[in-house]
Amino acid sequence: MEENNSWKTKLKSFVVQCGRVWQVLRKPTGDEFKAIAKISAIGILIIGAVGFLIADIMKLVGKVL
Numbered sequence: 001m002e003e004n005n006s007w008k009t010k011l012k013s014f015v016v017q018c019g020r021v022w023q024v025l026r027k028p029t030g031d032e033f034k035a036i037a038k039i040s041a042i043g044i045l046i047i048g049a050v051g052f053l054i055a056d057i058m059k060l061v062g063k064v065l
Helices: 002-024 030-064
Strands: none
Touching: none
């Protein structure tokens, strides 16, 4: 019986928390959206460059050994 009540309480708490988040949500302005897009693109490029460098280093190490 306690287990049944526990998951119901957790679910109700989760729904209440979701409601609070939903109340403070708002659509980003154009400038905010552009800034988020730029930062995301820069992050993707950096991660890609690091992956590319690691792959090149691994190829070089493979040829040497």
